[in-house]
Amino acid sequence: MTAAIHARELTYAWPNKPALLDVRDFRIERGERVFLRGPSGSGKSTLLGLLGGVLEPDSGHIELAGTDITPLSASARDRFRGDHLGFIFQMFNLIPYLGVLDNVVLPARFSAARAARVPNGDLEGEARRLLDALGLGARDIASRPVTELSIGQQQRVAAARALLGKPEIIIADEPTSSLDADARTDFLNLLMRECGTQGATLLFVSHDLALGGLFDRTVQLAQINRALEVAA
Amino acid sequence: MIFSLALRSLGNRRSTALLTVAAIAVSVALLLGVQKMRTAARESFANTVSGVDLIVGARSGQLNLLLYSVFRVGDATANVSWESYQKIARHPDVAWTIPISLGDSHRGFRVLGTTNDYFRHYHYAGERALVFTEGKPFAALYDVVLGADVARALGYRLGSEVVVAHGLGNVSFALHKDKPFRVVGILAPTGTPVDRTVHVPLEAITAIHQDFQGASQPAIGARIGASAAREQVDLTPQSITAFMVGMRSKVMTFTMQRAINEYRSEPLLAIIPGVALTQLWNLVGIADTALMVIAGFVVLAGLLGMLTAILTSLNERRREMAILRSVGARPRHIFTLLVTEAGLLAASGVLAGVALCYGLLFAAAPLLERHYGLVLPLTGLSTQDAALLGAIVVAGLFMGSWPAWRAYRNTLSDGLTLRV
Ligand SMILES: Nc1ncnc2c1ncn2[C@@H]1O[C@H](COP(=O)(O)OP(=O)(O)O)[C@@H](O)[C@H]1O
Numbered sequence: 001m002t003a004a005i006h007a008r009e010l011t012y013a014w015p016n017k018p019a020l021l022d023v024r025d026f027r028i029e030r031g032e033r034v035f036l037r038g039p040s041g042s043g044k045s046t047l048l049g050l051l052g053g054v055l056e057p058d059s060g061h062i063e064l065a066g067t068d069i070t071p072l073s074a075s076a077r078d079r080f081r082g083d084h085l086g087f088i089f090q091m092f093n094l095i096p097y098l099g100v101l102d103n104v105v106l107p108a109r110f111s112a113a114r115a116a117r118v119p120n121g122d123l124e125g126e127a128r129r130l131l132d133a134l135g136l137g138a139r140d141i142a143s144r145p146v147t148e149l150s151i152g153q154q155q156r157v158a159a160a161r162a163l164l165g166k167p168e169i170i171i172a173d174e175p176t177s178s179l180d181a182d183a184r185t186d187f188l189n190l191l192m193r194e195c196g197t198q199g200a201t202l203l204f205v206s207h208d209l210a211l212g213g214l215f216d217r218t219v220q221l222a223q224i225n226r227a228l229e230v231a232a
Numbered sequence: 233m234i235f236s237l238a239l240r241s242l243g244n245r246r247s248t249a250l251l252t253v254a255a256i257a258v259s260v261a262l263l264l265g266v267q268k269m270r271t272a273a274r275e276s277f278a279n280t281v282s283g284v285d286l287i288v289g290a291r292s293g294q295l296n297l298l299l300y301s302v303f304r305v306g307d308a309t310a311n312v313s314w315e316s317y318q319k320i321a322r323h324p325d326v327a328w329t330i331p332i333s334l335g336d337s338h339r340g341f342r343v344l345g346t347t348n349d350y351f352r353h354y355h356y357a358g359e360r361a362l363v364f365t366e367g368k369p370f371a372a373l374y375d376v377v378l379g380a381d382v383a384r385a386l387g388y389r390l391g392s393e394v395v396v397a398h399g400l401g402n403v404s405f406a407l408h409k410d411k412p413f414r415v416v417g418i419l420a421p422t423g424t425p426v427d428r429t430v431h432v433p434l435e436a437i438t439a440i441h442q443d444f445q446g447a448s449q450p451a452i453g454a455r456i457g458a459s460a461a462r463e464q465v466d467l468t469p470q471s472i473t474a475f476m477v478g479m480r481s482k483v484m485t486f487t488m489q490r491a492i493n494e495y496r497s498e499p500l501l502a503i504i505p506g507v508a509l510t511q512l513w514n515l516v517g518i519a520d521t522a523l524m525v526i527a528g529f530v531v532l533a534g535l536l537g538m539l540t541a542i543l544t545s546l547n548e549r550r551r552e553m554a555i556l557r558s559v560g561a562r563p564r565h566i567f568t569l570l571v572t573e574a575g576l577l578a579a580s581g582v583l584a585g586v587a588l589c590y591g592l593l594f595a596a597a598p599l600l601e602r603h604y605g606l607v608l609p610l611t612g613l614s615t616q617d618a619a620l621l622g623a624i625v626v627a628g629l630f631m632g633s634w635p636a637w638r639a640y641r642n643t644l645s646d647g648l649t650l651r652v
């Protein structure tokens with residue numbers, strides 16, 4: 001069985017900046033829940049951009065669920081991302097002019113593959129099920145403008161969106177950094193449980209050490225990134 | 233998909249979007265209004281006189297003849313002798329003639345001596361004949377028929393007495409006070425110089441000039457009273473200023489025109505009104521082209537307002553674009569989204585502008601017709617109008633492609649790193 005994520009000999013530098021990433025071998029198995037830790041500015045988000053196919057590495061290969069995305073064209077990578085990856089960001093995850101349900105079903109609008117994996121094609125039903133599973137079962141939530149939700153609620157809507165259509169990989173970039181401690185563990189527990197139900201691989205990025213214990217494995221970015229060693 | 237996103241994104245910035253649409257709408261309404269007015273003005277100009285095949289006067293310039301005979305502007309340099317007029321009027325190819333005698337005025341309005349054939353044969357705006365709102369044509373020597381503007385401006389009604397001044401000065405000291413006229417008819421507005429004309433019988437012009445030799449007052453005691461003038465044996469004028477000709481058959485018009493222009497016994501000029509009117513319009517039309525250019529710039533200003541609104545929103549929307557990217561949107565989706573928004577704004581602006589323009593025209597048309605006789609054709613959009621409006625939407629799309637391009641570039645350089 002191929003890995004969920006496998007990066008080899010990966011290097012990247014932002015234009016006119018020194019080398020930021022140099023990853024020899026970083027592998028995450030399918031269904032694994034990995035915590036990637038590193039201080040602010042160490043290149044975590046940049047690595048996720050590379051994994052998501054939004055950024056193009058200077059050299060090396062990235063394999064996602066058995067597909068090497070590095071030789072793909074930019075638009076093929078965009079399609080691949082839409083089909084196989086779910087993203088959750090730190091804050092302001094939602095499109096302000098769409099309702100809760102429309103935000104959740106958004107991936108299915110861009111990816112036919114994601115839409116096809118929704119049982120019976122019932123996008124709204126699936127969205128409601130996910131919201132429910134993430135503790136947003138109250139009926140009125142779905143109809144409220146997203147701008148009226150608390151940050152904790154917004155992050156759960158974002159998680160539901162990332163999970164819709166059963167993508168193989170969920171990538172979360174500091175999704176809990178704007179939450180208080182209680183909300184943080186609540187959110188994480190629900191996210192992990194739902195990832196488990198769907199069999200999704202979870203790559204969770206944060207600078208917050210305290211969360212590490214909840215994951216299968218914790219990786220320090222400094223451990224896999226040779227560029228940092230040189231810099232340090 | 234992108235279309236519904238664009239719609240809802242605009243809905244989210246409702247007030248900015250509405251203001252943008254309103255600005256475009258007002259500018260489009262102006263442009264379309266100018267365009268409509270222009271067409272209407274040109275038509276009504278070309279329709280100042282119709283059904284008349286030739287206008288004949290003493291030999292001078294074509295425009296000069298048109299101006300004094302139809303627009304009552306300027307003066308004839310010479311007259312047409314009664315003999316020549318009669319000779320042409322009796323020609324077998326000529327169906328009817330309208331003699332015109334100018335030279336007097338009444339409180340700033342030109343007095344025109346003519347016959348009842350004027351009311352029968354003078355047409356304007358294609359098929360429209362002169363209509364009497366009150367009264368009827370001349371029956372007696374000192375009867376007067378007023379154009380609509382004259383009656384309204386001077387507050388005259390049927391039976392009012394009118395004193396004709398000699399010459400054209402507004403306050404003429406040489407008044408034909410001893411020969412008062414009586415209003416027997418008032419014409420409906422036509423939007424032509426007819427509205428500003430005081431019509432009297434041709435013979436009356438002769439009658440009031442009986443004791444005038446030139447423009448000076450006659451010597452006291454040498455005056456002839458009104459009844460005496462009326463009883464004068466022959467009021468046939470020696471000459472008239474010009475006359476209009478209707479042909480039995482249109483095809484004879486050019487032959488007749490040539491014959492008159494080559495008339496031996498007197499230097500005469502015959503013009504075809506339509507041709508002369510077009511020539512005159514080409515002169516006047518420059519002003520309305522200028523108006524059109526101004527309206528075009530106002531539309532440009534409206535579109536620039538839209539561009540500003542979209543550009544200023546770009547920064548706050550970078551995050552939104554990154555989110556769309558994360559769920560699989562390609563950069564070209566982002567581009568399309570923003571161009572679609574611009575297109576929607578421009579298109580709604582144009583639609584609202586058309587509605588606004590027609591609304592105003594509907595409201596104003598009866599007023600314009602009643603007061604100025606300007607007939608606005610409430611026709612649909614001409615293909616030319618449609619092309620113009622289409623061009624505005626296309627221009628909007630073009631303008632929208634600039635912020636769209638910037639968003640496209642942003643989205644490539646931002647990636648998913650949502651730096652605020
Ligand atoms: N879009 C960008 N353009 C240029 N430089 C960037 C961009 N995003 C991040 N960087 C730079 O890359 C480095 C790592 O940033 P980032 O990957 O966001 O780190 P982290 O997520 O670990 O805080 C920083 O020095 C930052 O300035």
Ligand SMILES: [Mg+2]
Nearest residue numbers: 044045046173
């Ligand atoms: Mg980061």
